[in-house]
Amino acid sequence: MVGVVLILISLIDIYLIVLYPRSGKGWLSTAISKGTWRLFQRIARLGAAIQRSERFGAAILSFCGPTLLILVVSAWTVLLIVGFACVYWTELGMEIQASEGLTPISFSTALYYSGYVFTTLGVGDLVPRSDWVRIVTVIEAGLGFAIFTLTITYLMAIYSALSQRNILALMLHHRTMGKANAAELVARMGAAGDFNDARDDVAKIAESLLTLLESHHAYPVVHYFRFENDLYSLARIVWLAMDTVTLINTALHPDRYRAFIRSTVVAGLANGGQHLLMELSYTFLPQRSFKMAGEDDFILRQRYLQAIERLRQEDIETVPDVEAGVQEYIKMRRRWEPYVMAIAHYMGYRWNQVAPSESKIVRETGWTIAPPLI
Helix, strand or coil: HHHHHHHHHHHHHHHHHHHCCCCCCHHHCCCCCCHHHHHHHHHHHHHHHHHHHHHHHHHHHHHHHHHHHHHHHHHHHHHHHHHHHHHHHHHHHCEEEEEECCCCCCCCHHHHHHHHHHHHCCCCCEEECCCHHHHHHHHHHHHHHHHHCCCCCCCHHHHHHHHHHHHHHHHHHHHCCCCCCCHHHHHHHHHHCCCCCCHHHHHHHHHHHHHHHHHHHHHHHHHCCCCCCCCCHHHHHHHHHHHHHHHHHHHHHCCCCCCHHHCHHHHHHHHHHHHHHHHHHHHHHHHHHHHCCCCCCCHHHHHHHHHHHHHHHHHCCCCCCCCHHHHHHHHHHHHHHHHHHHHHHCCCHHHHHHHHHHHHHHHCHHHHCCCCCC
């Protein structure tokens, strides 16, 4: 019975993670992922304190994702091998016999037999004598082959999803001239006051966000791939996308650019980004992460005024009532900003790494950003 339970735990987890990929559904792998991330966080904090370097802690966290893959696949394999070994153990010396001499009846012998069968290396010096043991042996060999194949496919899908995420990060990085500033992105979309070609850019970003959402939804382990370079931060990707759509809705002249502001591509970017944040927050972040505080109104006001100035430099008409625009901008930021800050904090990023353009305002004014209360 112990063996059957172990086999079922492994097979159900594989089914939910690989064949029915939906975030947070896996029993075993979800627990391993969260536990391993917490362990890496503690090690990173300790390492950063000893070395007096945040980069050292970030380097430690960057190894969590690949380590998780090894641990999850190893857990599946070990549970199946041990589970079948428990089934074979009681049959050693009776239904399973040595081809020569006496049959050892220790659990290590059952483990040896199960491991050989699972890796499809053959039975060798232990031979099944009854029909039901032969059937179980064939089933285990088939599962071993199938799981090795599924594992390779799973790993390829994960690294493909990571590649897509990194491409989006690089696209946003280069389109903002390396400034990680949504105002720069919007200004270049509508250079000389012309947003006619901007729809394709916004549509591409919106589509990439939905791809990012589905990849994180389908492969939860992708959450825990945290790269050392800030520009690949998931929080920065989402922050840039959401701040871009917020500026489009609050900073552009509502009459001159009505067709663009009310277009389906802008709506898709806004709703897709919000959907991504909600999914990540409720399936990935601990419950305590929802006690959050955003940036101060003063910082957001300065941020908006700087964006207005940058847009005007490109001859883009902005809202006639700047004060009303400021209030609407702050209101929209409050809907999504705390979630981005919580994701950044949980993944070990400081806010100035995610939003360097806003951190510049803090340095210039001496204002203090309130961190998320986690």
